Amino acid sequence: MPSPRPAALSPPGRPLYEEVRAHLTEGIAEGRWKAGDALPTESALAARFGVAIGTVRKAVDALVAQGALLRRQGKGTYVAAHDDRRLMFHFFHIVGAGGEKAQPEVRTVRFERGRADAAEAAALGLPRDERVIRIRNVLSLASRPVILDDIAIPAALFPGLTERIFTGRDNTIYHLYQSRYGINVLRTDEHLRAVLAAGDMAQLLQVAPGAPLLEIRRVALTFRDRPVEYRLSRVNTAAHAYHNTFGKGEAA
Amino acid sequence: MPSPRPAALSPPGRPLYEEVRAHLTEGIAEGRWKAGDALPTESALAARFGVAIGTVRKAVDALVAQGALLRRQGKGTYVAAHDDRRLMFHFFHIVGAGGEKAQPEVRTVRFERGRADAAEAAALGLPRDERVIRIRNVLSLASRPVILDDIAIPAALFPGLTERIFTGRDNTIYHLYQSRYGINVLRTDEHLRAVLAAGDMAQLLQVAPGAPLLEIRRVALTFRDRPVEYRLSRVNTAAHAYHNTFGKGEAA
DNA sequence: AAGTGGTCTAGACCACTAG
DNA sequence: TAGTGGTCTAGACCACTTC
Numbered sequence: 001m002p003s004p005r006p007a008a009l010s011p012p013g014r015p016l017y018e019e020v021r022a023h024l025t026e027g028i029a030e031g032r033w034k035a036g037d038a039l040p041t042e043s044a045l046a047a048r049f050g051v052a053i054g055t056v057r058k059a060v061d062a063l064v065a066q067g068a069l070l071r072r073q074g075k076g077t078y079v080a081a082h083d084d085r086r087l088m089f090h091f092f093h094i095v096g097a098g099g100e101k102a103q104p105e106v107r108t109v110r111f112e113r114g115r116a117d118a119a120e121a122a123a124l125g126l127p128r129d130e131r132v133i134r135i136r137n138v139l140s141l142a143s144r145p146v147i148l149d150d151i152a153i154p155a156a157l158f159p160g161l162t163e164r165i166f167t168g169r170d171n172t173i174y175h176l177y178q179s180r181y182g183i184n185v186l187r188t189d190e191h192l193r194a195v196l197a198a199g200d201m202a203q204l205l206q207v208a209p210g211a212p213l214l215e216i217r218r219v220a221l222t223f224r225d226r227p228v229e230y231r232l233s234r235v236n237t238a239a240h241a242y243h244n245t246f247g248k249g250e251a252a
Numbered sequence: 253m254p255s256p257r258p259a260a261l262s263p264p265g266r267p268l269y270e271e272v273r274a275h276l277t278e279g280i281a282e283g284r285w286k287a288g289d290a291l292p293t294e295s296a297l298a299a300r301f302g303v304a305i306g307t308v309r310k311a312v313d314a315l316v317a318q319g320a321l322l323r324r325q326g327k328g329t330y331v332a333a334h335d336d337r338r339l340m341f342h343f344f345h346i347v348g349a350g351g352e353k354a355q356p357e358v359r360t361v362r363f364e365r366g367r368a369d370a371a372e373a374a375a376l377g378l379p380r381d382e383r384v385i386r387i388r389n390v391l392s393l394a395s396r397p398v399i400l401d402d403i404a405i406p407a408a409l410f411p412g413l414t415e416r417i418f419t420g421r422d423n424t425i426y427h428l429y430q431s432r433y434g435i436n437v438l439r440t441d442e443h444l445r446a447v448l449a450a451g452d453m454a455q456l457l458q459v460a461p462g463a464p465l466l467e468i469r470r471v472a473l474t475f476r477d478r479p480v481e482y483r484l485s486r487v488n489t490a491a492h493a494y495h496n497t498f499g500k501g502e503a504a
Numbered sequence: 505a506a507g508t509g510g511t512c513t514a515g516a517c518c519a520c521t522a523g
Numbered sequence: 524t525a526g527t528g529g530t531c532t533a534g535a536c537c538a539c540t541t542c
């Protein structure tokens with residue numbers, strides 16, 4: 001049987017499953033389906049888009065691989081939420097000597113509003129002097145300060161965010177972005193350098209000035225590679241390390 | 253039509269495409285198909301394994317995602333080779349200020365045989381005192397030394413490797429492993445720390461003692477997560493950075 | 505024109521989850 | 524038992540490469 005192009009997805013030129021994927025992406029980015037929500041069943045989606053179920057599956061496969069969706073056999077397909085264990089550590093790469101990831105304890109030492117400086121504007125794709133919120137956190141592992149985070153986010157994306165709300169969260173920061181503002185962090189882009197501790201940086205991390213620290217400049221991105229957060233971290237790697245793995249899982 | 257389990261792939265319990273994938277993996281790991289070789293066509297594989305072509309495609313999809321295979325439309329499916337541009341930089345993460353990756357210039361300053369110390373034995377999964385080859389390289393970017401690599405590989409895996417062969421290569425080290433010894437590096441596992449330059453380390457990198465350096469401990473793995481190389485790198489990040497991105501590519 | 509991988513369909517059955 | 528995603532099949536047609 002021939003396959004006339006379905007009406008529900010007009011613009012041609014790219015594969016049908018890409019069209020479907022784009023439509024699903026749109027729905028999530030717009031908040032039509034929120035974190036934790038179940039999507040319509042695959043057969044329902046196939047009917048709605050006028051394509052075969054296999055085509056829907058291929059689109060969903062891509063979004064699952066990307067981390068935007070989550071399948072649960074026998075139940076349904078869900079918008080990934082940053083509060084489950086699996087995603088909790090997806091963007092947290094500091095491990096102890098034994099290689100284990102521990103839950104960090106967060107202390108917010110600064111929360112202020114200001115205007116983007118050159119670095120922040122460039123990283124966040126904002127005009128210079130756009131309003132931003134700046135947060136400084138100290139993260140401790142086993143009651144010892146290990147990470148100093150300086151976070152900058154566009155104020156326009158986080159209306160009404162206060163220090164109380166921010167420090168009151170009982171979850172990761174990305175979960176806060178997601179649950180309260182519908183912003184799903186999907187990708188991060190990081191640049192790492194070695195630097196020397198100095199000034200309040202050294203003081204907050206309780207290391208001597210001149211001690212080596214790992215500096216991480218991270219931009220967090222949501223759908224369509226839109227930047228939502230710029231974060232400058234310094235890590236005391238005396239007892240911890242940044243762990244990274246390249247290439248996919250094996251089985252064989 | 254029902255689907256009786258095909259005879260060519262007896263052991264049940266896991267999906268057919270996993271079986272197919274395992275068989276293909278085996279073929280590559282054993283060297284039956286070497287880097288750059290074309291696999292049989294998908295329909296030929298389907299016939300050989302007694303499965304539908306869609307099942308073969310799913311298995312091949314996984315290996316392509318893993319980086320072991322490479323499709324070229326209209327031509328065939330090939331065993332990925334470390335000498336093409338795409339893979340060349342897959343495991344090289346040092347970028348300049350502008351974010352660009354440059355081709356490093358390699359100078360080998362040491363090549364010797366010895367026996368595994370504790371760290372090497374643990375990283376490579378070898379018994380203590382197993383024979384290893386140790387290589388020290390200085391990598392320069394724009395004629396300035398930036399990276400100091402100390403590489404340890406199990407001598408048993410690289411029979412007949414000499415300094416001449418090693419330095420005579422006109423490609424990446426991983427390409428040498430692959431082309432001469434049939435070892436495909438598929439995955440790396442890295443731990444990063446900030447350290448202070450000292451001794452010959454500082455001298456070779458032309459930095460002052462006490463300068464901050466990025467230390468990378470990398471284990472390179474081949475099929476079945478078998479370790480093939482342990483590498484201790486120190487990077488002068490004054491003018492360069494380690495770049496890392498988490499989460500897949502977008503389109504939408 | 506022939507052969508390859510790339511897309512898409514339609515439908516069967518299995519495995520898991522819930523009421 | 525009913526409904527979900529997971530696997531598998533068989534075959535059509537498209538896009539690209541090569542001769």
